[in-house]
Amino acid sequence: MSLDFTPPPDSVRWRKYAGRDVIPLWVADMDFPAPPAVVGALQARIACGLYGYGEPWPSLVEAVIEHCQREYGWRIEAEWLVWLPGLVPGLHAACHAVGMAGDGVFTATPVYPPFLSAPLKARRRLMTLPLVRSEAGWGWDFAAADAIMRSSRLFLLCHPHNPVGRAWRSDELWQLAALAEKHDLVVCSDEIHCDLTLTGRHTPFAALAPEIAARTITLMAPSKTFNLAGLGCAWAIIPDAALRHAFEGATHGIVPQPNVLGLVACEAALREGGAWRAQLLDTLRSHAARVEQVVNALPNLSMERVEASFLAWIDCRELGLAHPAAFFEEAGIGLSDGAAFGPGSAYAQYVRINFGTTRTLLDRALERIRKACTA
Ligand SMILES: Cc1ncc(COP(=O)(O)O)c(C=O)c1O
Structure with a gap:
């Protein structure tokens, strides 16, 4: 070819x-090659020759906080962040951190395959509901979601949704949030594609209201947007301290820190991309x-x-x-x-x-x- x-x-x-x-x-x-600013930052980092253990630094954390404020009008705190090498480990950690073996994990299909395998690996019960396709496009059967969420502990939300391509509207998110409240679910919202919204502004699920944020693990990364998936850098935003500690506990000793090059690329992408x-x-x-x-x-x-x-x-x-x-x-x-x-x-x-x-x-x-x- x-x-x-x-x-x-x-x-x-x-x-x-x-x-x-x-x-x-x-x-x-x-x-598409990553933004020139990202390539430049990586070249400078590589030229230094030291590749020891790394961790996020204050201006990188600030770049994420500013990104959330600028792009979604969402004010987050530095201590809510948990850094990860990818979103898939975050999905698995959420399944391990919430509830116990045998508990229900709800998700809507068709969906990115790790949403289906992560609950099973954590010995949870996978509970799926098909999205419905109508004249208006792909959407939710909220009555069926209500019934299925009743016996779940965790809701894995894909927002925007891979593969159907929906960027869920605020009214749809509010209906899902009301059901999560009604059935007291933790929501893990995978928002990896959110900066590639083609039709408007992204609303993070957790940004709906503080009480919604308190039951939500939001997963984000620069990887899809800036074509950096091989560099292994992502983060979770978890405002509730107990939920955050449970999530961190589930990653401890298993999930490594993000790659140092991923961290460098992330700051350059958010600030200059x-x-x-x-x-x-x-x-x-x-x-x-x-x-x-x-x-x-x-x-x-x-x-x-x-x-x-x-x-x-x-x-x-x-x-x-x-x-x-x-x-x-x-x-x-x-x-x-x-x-x-x-x-x-x-x-x-x-x-x-x-x-x-x-x-x-x-x-x-x-x-x-x-x-x-x-x-
Ligand atoms: C919805 C969704 N979540 C997660 C991932 C992969 O995340 P990561 O490579 O950070 O583990 C993808 C990749 O296609 C995806 O579409």
Whole structure:
């Protein structure tokens, strides 16, 4: 495959189809180099030659606090922060920290696969509820959520939601918050895609009200936004001291500190990555519109508008195939298999496409999809 950039030799996404003419649009990282300010900060840090144990420093913590204030109007305190090498360890820690073996953990499907595996690894009972697709797009069945949350202790919320691409509105968040209050649940809100909201301003679940924040673990990172996933840097925001100590206890001795290079990249990205991010969002809006246009013009595929991230969830049921992901792979497009995003084979006839790539490659992939679906 001829490319106008060179993927790094360690790339998980690119290695999967090495040597094959398959365009890899599966795992969620992008083909865009990080902001120049981040590259510069990393180069300066590497040049110093000392790579001992590290920890976050005051101006980095200040950068996160300022980011939350500037981007979401959310005032957080330094002591609420727990640093992590990634969000997935945070999901696991939340499942271990809340309740006990056998307790229910609620989440809505289709969803990023670790939401399904983390509760089971912590010996919790996984309780799933399908999101519903209507004229208005993907949304919640709040009555069904009410019933299922009654027997849960923890609610894993994906906000914005991977893979359906919804950036939950305040009224939807308030309804979920009211149910969490009613059934006294802890909420772990994974907001990793929040700075890639394409349609408006992000409202953190915990920012709704202090009493909501008191029952919430918010997980965030610069990794998706600035394409830094391999650098291992993320944080949890946990205002309630007892919940924070339980969460920290669940990570202790198992989850390492973030990588020092990740911390350096994080501060540079938050402080100096604004213009780069604005440009990225323009590109992603244009790519999302293109994917939607091509997909919805085909008689056997459909999707809803993407409100956040660089991922789109495609309904392939009309193709009438048992395994659309394999069909597309055969046609030269490597997509995420929908089967991984829910229990059993509920979503086996869906695929997820990553459009965080160059326009040339995206157009080539969309043309392959179009040809495969009209052949
Ligand atoms: C919703 C969500 N949470 C977490 C992650 C991964 O987080 P990390 O790489 O920080 O563990 C992803 C990656 O795609 C994701 O989409």
